[in-house]
Every structure is written in C-alpha cells, then in structure tokens.
Amino acid sequence: MGTALLYDEEMTKYKLLWVDPACKIEVPERLIVSYEALVRSGLSDRCISIPAREASDSEILLVHSELYLEAVKKTPYMTLEDLKEFTLQFGDVYFHPNIYHCAKLASGSALQLVDSVMTGKVRNGIALVRPPGHHSMHGAANGFCVFNNVAIAARYAKQKYGVKRVLIVDWDIHHGQGVQYCFEDDPSVLYFSWHRYEHQNFWPNLRESDYDSVGKESGTGFNINVPWNNVGMENSDYLSVFCHVLLPVAYEFCPDLVLVCAGFDSAIGDPEGEMCATPDIFAHLTHLLMNLAGGKLCAVLEGGYNLTSLAQSVCQTVQTLLGDPVPQLANLRGPCKSAIESLQCARSAHRRYWSFLKHAADPPMTDISTKHIKSAMEEEEKTEMAEEERCTEGKVWPEPPERLCPPVCSASVLPDDVVCPDGLKPLSSSKDLEPLLVSKLKTAAVDGDGVTTFSRLYTLVEKLVANEIRNGLVLVPDVAAAMMCVVQDLTSDLVKRVLVVCVGKEKELDYVTTDGKVLVVQISSEDSEEHRSKYYIPVCLKKGCSDTSGFIQAVLGLLLPLGYEYNPDLVLLVRMPGSGVVDSMWQQLIGLLQGFAKGHTLVLMQVNEKACMGSTASALLGHPAPPLQDLQTPFPEDGDALERLRERLQADWKMLQTTS
Ligand SMILES: CC(O)(O)NCCCCN
Numbered sequence: 110m111g112t113a114l115l116y117d118e119e120m121t122k123y124k125l126l127w128v129d130p131a132c133k134i135e136v137p138e139r140l141i142v143s144y145e146a147l148v149r150s151g152l153s154d155r156c157i158s159i160p161a162r163e164a165s166d167s168e169i170l171l172v173h174s175e176l177y178l179e180a181v182k183k184t185p186y187m188t189l190e191d192l193k194e195f196t197l198q199f200g201d202v203y204f205h206p207n208i209y210h211c212a213k214l215a216s217g218s219a220l221q222l223v224d225s226v227m228t229g230k231v232r233n234g235i236a237l238v239r240p241p242g243h244h245s246m247h248g249a250a251n252g253f254c255v256f257n258n259v260a261i262a263a264r265y266a267k268q269k270y271g272v273k274r275v276l277i278v279d280w281d282i283h284h285g286q287g288v289q290y291c292f293e294d295d296p297s298v299l300y301f302s303w304h305r306y307e308h309q310n311f312w313p314n315l316r317e318s319d320y321d322s323v324g325k326e327s328g329t330g331f332n333i334n335v336p337w338n339n340v341g342m343e344n345s346d347y348l349s350v351f352c353h354v355l356l357p358v359a360y361e362f363c364p365d366l367v368l369v370c371a372g373f374d375s376a377i378g379d380p381e382g383e384m385c386a387t388p389d390i391f392a393h394l395t396h397l398l399m400n401l402a403g404g405k406l407c408a409v410l411e412g413g414y415n416l417t418s419l420a421q422s423v424c425q426t427v428q429t430l431l432g433d434p435v436p437q438l439a440n441l442r443g444p445c446k447s448a449i450e451s452l453q454c455a456r457s458a459h460r461r462y463w464s465f466l467k468h469a470a471d472p473p474m475t476d477i478s479t480k481h482i483k484s485a486m487e488e489e490e491k492t493e494m495a496e497e498e499r500c501t502e503g504k505v506w507p508e509p510p511e512r513l514c515p516p517v518c519s520a521s522v523l524p525d526d527v528v529c530p531d532g533l534k535p536l537s538s539s540k541d542l543e544p545l546l547v548s549k550l551k552t553a554a555v556d557g558d559g560v561t562t563f564s565r566l567y568t569l570v571e572k573l574v575a576n577e578i579r580n581g582l583v584l585v586p587d588v589a590a591a592m593m594c595v596v597q598d599l600t601s602d603l604v605k606r607v608l609v610v611c612v613g614k615e616k617e618l619d620y621v622t623t624d625g626k627v628l629v630v631q632i633s634s635e636d637s638e639e640h641r642s643k644y645y646i647p648v649c650l651k652k653g654c655s656d657t658s659g660f661i662q663a664v665l666g667l668l669l670p671l672g673y674e675y676n677p678d679l680v681l682l683v684r685m686p687g688s689g690v691v692d693s694m695w696q697q698l699i700g701l702l703q704g705f706a707k708g709h710t711l712v713l714m715q716v717n718e719k720a721c722m723g724s725t726a727s728a729l730l731g732h733p734a735p736p737l738q739d740l741q742t743p744f745p746e747d748g749d750a751l752e753r754l755r756e757r758l759q760a761d762w763k764m765l766q767t768t769s
C-alpha cells in the first residue's frame with residue numbers, strides 16, 4: 110500500500126496584512142517550498158495524491174464551539190480594520206478574508222488523510238496544510254492556528270471508524286495546548302508533546318505545559334509533556350526521549366491509529382525552536398512510529414519557519430513513509446544534562462500510570478519546573494555561553510545524505526529443498542571462498558553443502574555492503590557456527606561495525622571483540638556473569654524471549670539506544686533455535702532494526718525454524734509488523750534488571766542515560 114500526499118495551493122492564498130512581529134514568520138512560502146521540494150526530489154510522484162476538501166460545520170464542531178465557528182464564519186466579509194479588531198481577542202494569530210476557507214481546507218485535508226488510511230486506500234500519508242492547528246482551542250484561535258486539524262481528525266476517526274485508541278505525537282517545538290485541553294480527560298487519546306519551555310519562559314508560557322500535567326480524571330496518565338528547558342537540543346536528545354519515554358508508553362497503549370502534529374520548527378535553523386537537530390532526524394522519528402497501529406500513520410503539518418530546514422525535513426519524513434532506507438545518524442553523543450532532567454521528570458511523573466515506566470527513577474533533586482531558576486540561570490548562561498555557540502538561525506548544516514533504494518530489497522540463501530517465501534529473491538551467484546576459509550570451515554566440521562551456504566552467505570554480505578541488496582535471510586544448518594563465521598571471517602574487511610542481536614541462547618558466545626568491531630546484544634532467559642564487557646551485553650528475561658512485554662522493553666530501552674550510539678554498518682539478527690520469541694515481536698524487532706545500517710539487516714535462522722520464514726520475509730520487505738496485543742505487566746525482576754543494566758552501562762553508552 111502507498112503513501113498519501115495532500116496539498117492544495119489554495120492554502121497558500123492568505124497572509125499577514127498588517128505589521129505583527131509575532132506572526133510575520135507564518136508565510137505562504139512555507140507550503141510552497143515544502144511541496145516544491147517533494148516535486149523536485151521526485152517524491153511527490155511516488156505518493157498517491159489525495160484532494161483536499163473543506164471540513165463541514167459538524168466536523169469542525171467536533172472540537173470547536175458554535176459561537177467560535179459562527180464568529181470565524183464572518184471574517185471573509187470583514188474590512189481590514191474589522192479583521193485587525195477581530196484578531197485582537199486572540200494570541201499570536203492573524204485573520205485574513207481567505208483564512209476561514211483555508212482553515213476548512215486544512216482540517217478537511219486531515220480528514221481526507223484519515224479516510225484514506227482507515228479505508229486501506231493507503232498505508233500512511235502526510236497533509237501539507239496551513240493554517241496549522243495544535244494551538245487552537247474550543248473557542249479561540251491561537252499561535253497561527255484557527256481550527257485544530259489534528260484534534261478534529263482524532264475525534265472524526267473515533268466517531269466514523271470506531272477507532273478505540275489514538276496516539277497523537279506532537280514533535281512541533283511548541284506545546285499544542287489546544288490538543289492537550291481537548292483530550293486531557295480522555296483515556297482513548299494519548300497526547301505526547303515535547304516543546305521549548307525554558308521553565309515557562311517560552312511561549313505560550315503555560316504552567317500546564319510542564320511535565321507534571323499528566324491528564325485529569327479518567328484521562329490521567331494519557332497526557333505526556335516533555336519540556337525543553339534549554340535551546341540547542343540535538344538528535345541524541347530527541348532519540349533519547351523517543352526510546353525512554355514515548356515508545357515504551359506508545360507500545361503499552363497499543364494505538365489503532367497514530368496522528369502526528371508534524372511541526373518542523375524543532376529542526377536546526379528554525380528561528381522559533383533554536384534547536385540543533387538535523388532534518389534527517391525526522392526520518393528516524395517517523396520510522397520509529399511506523400510499526401505502531403499496523404503502520405496506520407497520518408502526519409499533518411504544523412509549524413516550521415526556516416524554509417530550508419522545513420523543506421528538507423518534510424522530504425525526510427515523506428521518504429520514510431514511502432519505505433526508503435533511513436540514513437545513518439553519526440556521532441550521537443547522548444542526551445545533554447537538561448534533556449536528561451526533563452526525561453527523568455517525565456518518566457517519574459508517569460511511572461505510576463504506565464507499567465513500562467514503573468521502574469523509572471525518582472525525579473532529579475533540583476525541581477526544574479519553577480520560573481525563578483530560569484532567571485538566575487539565564488544571567489549565568491548569557492555570560493558563559495558565547496553568542497555564536499547558541500544555535501541561531503545563522504546555523505548551517507549539511508544536506509541530508511541521499512537515501513538510495515537498493516535494486517533488490519530482500520535476498521535469501523536457502524537450502525535447495527526449501528521453498529523461497531514470496532517477495533524474497535534467492536541469491537543466485539556465489540563466489541568461491543578463499544581456500545584458507547574453506548579449510549577453516551572444514552575444520553569447523555562444516556560439510557560440503559555447508560561450505561556452499563557460507564560462500565553464498567559471503568556473497569550476500571558483500572552485496573549488502575555494496576547496497577545492491579537492502580537486507581537478507583539465510584537458513585543454515587547450524588546458526589551458531591554461521592554467526593561465528595559471519596562475525597569473524599566474512600565481515601572483517603567488509604564492514605567497520607557489526608551489531609549482532611542474538612535472540613535466545615543456545616550456548617555461550619565465545620567470540621567477543623574488545624576493539625568495538627562487533628557489539629553483541631543477547632536477549633535470552635539466562636544470565637551470564639562472565640564476558641561483561643562494553644561490547645557484549647547479555648539481557649536476561651526471567652521468562653525468556655516468549656515474554657513479549659519484557660522483550661519489547663529491552664528492545665526500546667536498551668537495544669535501540671545502544672544501536673543508535675553504536676551506529677553499525679551491518680546488523681546481524683540471529684534467531685537461536687527454541688528462543689520462543691513470539692511472531693509479532695519478531696516482526697517488530699526486524700522492523701525496528703531497519704533503522705540502523707541503512708536497513709542492512711542479515712537474518713540468520715536455523716533450517717528447522719523455516720516455519721517463521723514467511724513472517725520474517727514480510728518484515729524484511731517492509732510490511733508493518735502486527736501490533737503487540739494485550740501486553741502483560743513486565744516482570745518486576747526484569748524491569749529492575751533492565752534499569753540496573755542501564756545504570757551499569759551508561760558510563761560506556763551515553764544513550765542509555767535516563768537519570769541526571
Ligand atoms: C504551529 C506553531 O506551533 O508552530 N505555532 C507557533 C506560534 C508561535 C507564536 N509565538
């Protein structure tokens with residue numbers, strides 16, 4: 110299934126008609142440069158174009174009051190003076206004779222997107238709209254927003270399609286207070302937002318934007334705020350919050366639909382955000398959400414005011430929605446101190462509501478939520494941090510790397526008598542191995558056809574590294590031997606870093622590097638004290654890999670942060686026989702691991718597990734993994750052990766930090 114793209118140039122036909130410094134950045138060119146970048150890059154042609162439409166009164170009234178709607182209805186007939194007058198009652202927003210029409214198109218576009226996804230016409234999609242929506246409230250326009258496009262879409266999805274749980278992820282750099290107010294008492298809509306806050310000193314300066322606003326009444330726990338109290342946040346900070354706050358809760362919530370308030374003012378160069386995350390971060394943020402809700406994801410444009418980073422960020426998002434490989438993120442140095450404090454506060458505020466956060470640490474000693482700190486700190490900071498260090502609009506950043514789709518998506522190396530699953534391309538050629546290696550294999554008691562398998566395995570690794578193939582599946586007689594072979598011999602000169610993810614344990618891995626060429630993360634039911642080195646990380650699950658709750662927690666809170674920091678060139682996913690891993694979990698794991706090494710994942714399985722080849726192939730081909738149904742509360746021992754493991758390893762692996 111494809112990716113929907115909604116865009117209508119009519120939404121460029123309104124602008125600020127008077128002087129207002131707060132609003133001058135919200136210009137029609139925002140939409141034009143975004144759409145033109147998609148056209149120029151060829152991405153728009155690969156999308157399914159869906160027409161915009163006007164939202165009806167009843168749809169707008171799902172969120173807004175009749176009084177407000179009736180008032181806005183009058184604006185097309187107002188004089189310039191009336192428009193100015195009308196605007197004065199709201200904050201940081203402007204009206205225009207055509208903005209009511211555009212606001213209906215913006216909301217209607219979001220609804221068209223929901224229809225396309227919910228009816229299965231497309232898998233996911235994006236609506237490029239203005240005016241944005243997430244600040245507008247029941248009876249008021251605010252922050253360039255007139256109707257709350259995403260809030261209306263959430264209510265609409267529930268009403269029309271009986272959607273039970275909607276996850277709204279707001280990665281715009283401003284707090285979407287309009288969305289928060291709409292759903293704070295509603296347990297069927299989980300709202301997550303990060304936003305520039307600076308201890309309530311940044312617009313909209315609301316006390317309720319802080320991390321301790323967790324929702325109310327039956328919606329308690331279903332509102333998650335992560336305040337950024339400093340500018341200059343980087344890719345590490347964003348990924349840490351996804352891995353340690355949003356994703357654990359999102360997987361436990363198990364949404365039927367994901368809506369994204371896709372604001373790109375959180376990207377580097379934006380005058381509002383003053384952050385330093387690069388546009389390719391949105392490739393990863395999108396990717397990390399794409400295995401939720403069976404891939405049903407609707408992104409709706411909110412903010413984004415640096416026309417260069419906006420256009421690049423939109424392209425990165427769309428390219429991931431289309432299923433292209435995600436770019437490698439280099440030198441992630443782990444979250445900064447301020448981000449860790451915010452992360453820790455959000456986790457501790459929610460640990461009583463989400464079993465996946467149950468073992469989160471107490472909040473940091475310094476209560477970071479009060480204003481007075483800011484003024485004191487600001488004085489000291491102003492002196493310390495020289496002007497040019499701050500991420501100002503003058504900041505420059507490299508163009509995002511090209512994300513080339515290999516000619517072959519998924520290749521397979523199977524014994525001759527095994528039927529190749531649909532979609533996989535059997536690897537034909539196999540180059541002869543060096544005689545030295547053949548003799549080595551022979552000594553390893555690998556029989557004749559084993560050598561053939563290994564030579565084809567070698568060819569497969571070569572093609573992965575050459576980006577001729579995206580990923581591959583190999584069935585071998587002895588998966589442990591094959592793993593050793595790949596790790597020791599096949600990759601020595603082909604790749605710099607190999608991430609080995611070992612699911613289940615048949616025996617001790619007797620091969621661990623200390624030079625960092627290989628990072629092994631083994632998830633199994635047994636603990637192993639020895640080998641405790643930076644590059645061999647055994648994760649012990651009390652009930653083993655069949656415990657999906659423990660497994661997904663280890664993946665999100667440990668494997669993902671480690672993988673991002675390690676930044677491998679190849680991922681080797683080894684399924685030990687008898688691991689007991691559940692199929693949906695196995696597919697989720699393959700899906701998530703595609704975020705590393707440009708998607709170069711090599712799956713090694715034993716021939717006697719060929720029954721799971723179908724689901725493995727499906728995940729390798731990029732089909733969304735099935736949701737992890739009714740996750741149990743993870744075993745306390747496992748949650749505890751994971752926290753302890755993180756604490757022990759965070760000295761070596763900064764991305765594991767969750768406490769200051
Ligand atoms: C959509 C949005 O979140 O980017 N609007 C920002 C309004 C800022 C007003 N000072």
Ligand SMILES: [Zn+2]
Nearest residue numbers: 281282283412
């Ligand atoms: Zn914004």
